[in-house]
Amino acid sequence: MRERNVNSWAGGLLLGVVLLYAAALLFAPIFALLSGAFRDGIEPVLNALTTPDALAALRLTATLAISAALINAILGLICAWVLVRHEFPGRRFFNALVDLPFVVSPVIVGYVMIVLFGRMGWLKDFPVQLAFSVEGMLLVTVFVSLPFVIREVQPTLAALTNEQEEAAYTLGASQWLTFRRIIFPTIRHALTYGVVLTLARALGEFGAIAVIGGGVQGATETATIYVFRSMHDRNPISAYSMAVLLGLIAVLILVMMNKLRPGHRKGH
Amino acid sequence: MSIELENVAKHYGAEAVLHDFSLEIPQGELFVLLGPSGSGKSTLLRLIAGLTPLDSGTIHLNGRDVTSLPPQKRRTGFVFQNYSLFQHMTVAQNIAFGLEIERVPRPQREARVRELLELIELADLGDRLPSQLSGGQQQRVAVARALAQNPDVLLLDEPFGALDVKIRGQLRQNLRAIQKQLNVTAILVTHDQDEAFELADRIGVIDSGHLLEVGTPDQLYRKPNHRFTATFLGSVNLLRGTCNGASLYIEDVQLPILNGMEYFSGQAVDVMTRPESVFLTRKREEQRGHVLGRGTVISMAFAGPMEKVVIRLEQGTELQVLMNLNRAHELGLHLGAEVWAGVRDYHLLPVG
Numbered sequence: 001m002r003e004r005n006v007n008s009w010a011g012g013l014l015l016g017v018v019l020l021y022a023a024a025l026l027f028a029p030i031f032a033l034l035s036g037a038f039r040d041g042i043e044p045v046l047n048a049l050t051t052p053d054a055l056a057a058l059r060l061t062a063t064l065a066i067s068a069a070l071i072n073a074i075l076g077l078i079c080a081w082v083l084v085r086h087e088f089p090g091r092r093f094f095n096a097l098v099d100l101p102f103v104v105s106p107v108i109v110g111y112v113m114i115v116l117f118g119r120m121g122w123l124k125d126f127p128v129q130l131a132f133s134v135e136g137m138l139l140v141t142v143f144v145s146l147p148f149v150i151r152e153v154q155p156t157l158a159a160l161t162n163e164q165e166e167a168a169y170t171l172g173a174s175q176w177l178t179f180r181r182i183i184f185p186t187i188r189h190a191l192t193y194g195v196v197l198t199l200a201r202a203l204g205e206f207g208a209i210a211v212i213g214g215g216v217q218g219a220t221e222t223a224t225i226y227v228f229r230s231m232h233d234r235n236p237i238s239a240y241s242m243a244v245l246l247g248l249i250a251v252l253i254l255v256m257m258n259k260l261r262p263g264h265r266k267g268h
Numbered sequence: 269m270s271i272e273l274e275n276v277a278k279h280y281g282a283e284a285v286l287h288d289f290s291l292e293i294p295q296g297e298l299f300v301l302l303g304p305s306g307s308g309k310s311t312l313l314r315l316i317a318g319l320t321p322l323d324s325g326t327i328h329l330n331g332r333d334v335t336s337l338p339p340q341k342r343r344t345g346f347v348f349q350n351y352s353l354f355q356h357m358t359v360a361q362n363i364a365f366g367l368e369i370e371r372v373p374r375p376q377r378e379a380r381v382r383e384l385l386e387l388i389e390l391a392d393l394g395d396r397l398p399s400q401l402s403g404g405q406q407q408r409v410a411v412a413r414a415l416a417q418n419p420d421v422l423l424l425d426e427p428f429g430a431l432d433v434k435i436r437g438q439l440r441q442n443l444r445a446i447q448k449q450l451n452v453t454a455i456l457v458t459h460d461q462d463e464a465f466e467l468a469d470r471i472g473v474i475d476s477g478h479l480l481e482v483g484t485p486d487q488l489y490r491k492p493n494h495r496f497t498a499t500f501l502g503s504v505n506l507l508r509g510t511c512n513g514a515s516l517y518i519e520d521v522q523l524p525i526l527n528g529m530e531y532f533s534g535q536a537v538d539v540m541t542r543p544e545s546v547f548l549t550r551k552r553e554e555q556r557g558h559v560l561g562r563g564t565v566i567s568m569a570f571a572g573p574m575e576k577v578v579i580r581l582e583q584g585t586e587l588q589v590l591m592n593l594n595r596a597h598e599l600g601l602h603l604g605a606e607v608w609a610g611v612r613d614y615h616l617l618p619v620g
Contacts, residue, residue: 161350161352163348163350163352164352164354166317166319166339166346166348166352167346167348167352167353167354167413168354168365169318169319169338169339169340170317170318170319170339170340170342170344170345170346170414171365171366171369171413171416171417172340172341172366172369172370172417173340173365173366173369174340177369181354181365182354185356186355186356
């Protein structure tokens, strides 16, 4: 590590810009959020968070986020495996397609789902009702958070040479045992990191689930939609309280991510 | 026979990697498969271990037909070029992995691991991770892991390829000692002729998927049957000549035929001599070899205790000569010096 003196005026200017940037974008909102929420002490906050609607919204957010994380953990692992280990026509295309959820606006994702599965949609006879339902919301949540696990796991899988598996085979290990004892321990870290990212993304999702779920109070309203509605209903304490709680969860996830970040744990 | 390969063939797509490969290796032998890169030698190891399926032929290990068995059931120990140690396991866990799969009870397992760690002289490093070891140490761990289950054969794919020259020599000696001590049959694949000479009981020379010939290092070096073997195993002079029942002619120089050379009677041949078999003198009457003619020194290079000299004979042929440094000084060799060249040992190869 090399330390540099910030003594030149150019260095000072840069530092100033960074501080100003952080103050405007990070510290000011956090301060505003906390002072708004706790303006009348902690009691109104707790009251706001324990109303039936708030609890229902939190429950739904947790359900969606955890389910999406689990589904993407498994499907993402399989996708990463196939993309790294199998040669098939169109592999490069599929590989590029994985990033689609990163570039498409979630609102559009939700809208496309309505177009497909809504009452007038092409697939309106699909056996599971997806429009304005929790199932539909889960589907779009899975979609918008799809790339994280794949993109985290892919490079670690690629770095694992075939020869380690072959060495295990010659020592008598079955394919399943080789996966469990040799491959999984190597990718476990990246997988966890990808799952945490998925969780974070799913918790914060708004556009896609608002469109496909319709934001029905107590039914398809998540924590983020709850904040949005409270704001509109001129109920600032509810909006502030839920926002603080979501912010707190976000900070926890941030801490977890920093502990898990690939490369941090190398060499034990 | 510990290893029997019969008519083994392998293609990748339309390209044949191994042609009709047959080989028998007795118990306890260290067999070195020597060939340039891309000659198919690593593929052969993978076929024996069952890591690559073969197209045709049969493989027997210790009398057991393993041709259609998966790698898990073949009882081979495999050492990969880059060792392929399990990075998240300690040295001891790496060595114990196969024993665990065999469900060897813990006390025996631990005893076996200790025994192997002593064998590879890393008794104190059992708790280290592979990343904390030097390349040479990792290589020894890979050997120990491959030996843990007492395999029928030990297969080594360029095991010294990733190491620097200085420690290779030491590790070769270690490997050779371990292999002899355990009396395990082994095939080692390499492109390095020095390595082959130093380790092998027998060498098989492979080129473009063909096993050209098999023999002891000495046989292959002095009396190869193929031009490829002659040129691949060290430097060589090849002089075009003809052979009749009684003599050998290289242009107008006559040489006596030696044992076994009658076979080439009436044919054009390549007369092969190793650089160290060429004898240089200042005067013709000092020659103790069969005189090839007079020539001029056109290059000299210092090679440790030896001097590498190239001379051009009067009729235009160039000859490589390897001689003792003292001898070169005695002769007072310098560029342009006139010398007489003779050969003390030579061998015939069919032309083509």
